[in-house]
Amino acid sequence: MSDTTTPTPAEPEPGEYVPPPAYTAPAPYVAPNPYLAPNPYTAPAAAPAHDPLATPVAPPPAAAAPAAAPPAPAPAPAYASAPAAPAYQPVPTTPAPYAPAPYTVGGVAYAYAPRTDPLALTSMILSLVGLLFWILGIPGVILGHIALSRIKRTGEGGKGMAIAGIAVGYAVIAFLLIYVAFFVIVFSSTYNSYSDYSGY
Incomplete structure (x- = not known):
């Protein structure tokens, strides 16, 4: 009968140099991109090759038949329907938002002050100029009374x-x-004194 077992390597003798196994560099580390979406079109991973030396794995036991489905729960009793939520109401702003005035052909109407009477203006000017030229105070007073009426x-x-x-x-x-x-008064006193002197 021939021996079909594989020969085991010879045990090294004490003190004999044993070379370490050859060094194989690991694959470089590549950090995953957290922003990259997974590709749904990648090919499925290949099935691992069958290793004849691997220990056979027993198939999982067959699943037991499912138990009878539990009975359906009883329907909930009917209650009075809850009141419907009110429609959304916008909250009024305070103060009210600015609404521009509508455009009109005539433009915005302004309240104008009443027209100034020209005689009143003339009266004031003549009286002020009368401070320098005294005779102009008289027409200033006359025009002022006419303007008031x-x-x-x-x-x-x-x-x-x-x-x-x-x-x-x-x-x-x-x-x-x-x-x-x-x-x-000055002229009359001067005249009286002159007349008295001329009488001697």
């Missing part, structure tokens, strides 16, 4: 100007009267 009748603006013209005009006239009276 027109403003009451027509409702125009400029009442303040007319009153200012009257007040300044009266002040100018009063100063003019005082000035004239001063000169009259």
Whole structure:
């Protein structure tokens, strides 16, 4: 009978050099890309080759027949239906959002101040100039009174100007009267003293 067993390697003798097995470098490490989606079209992995020296693995035991299905649960009792949720209501903003005024051909209507009476303006100007040229205070007072009567009748603006013209005009006239009276008194006293001297 021939011996069919494989020969075992000879045991090294003590002190004999035993070379280590040849070094094989491991495959380099490649970090997986976390952002890369798996490719669904990759080929399936090849089935491992059958190793005849591997220990045979017993097939898994046959699965037992499934037990009878449990009975279906009883239907839930019918309750009154819950009230329907109200439709979404937008929350009003405070203050209300800006809505531009509609465009009109005439544009936006502005409330204008009433027209100023020209006599009131003239009265004020003449009275102020009368501070330099005293004689102009008299027409300033006259025009101021006329302007006040027109403003009451027509409702125009400029009442303040007319009153200012009257007040300044009266002040100018009063100063003019005082000035004239001063000169009259001085002239009369000078004339009296001259006439008294000429009488001797």
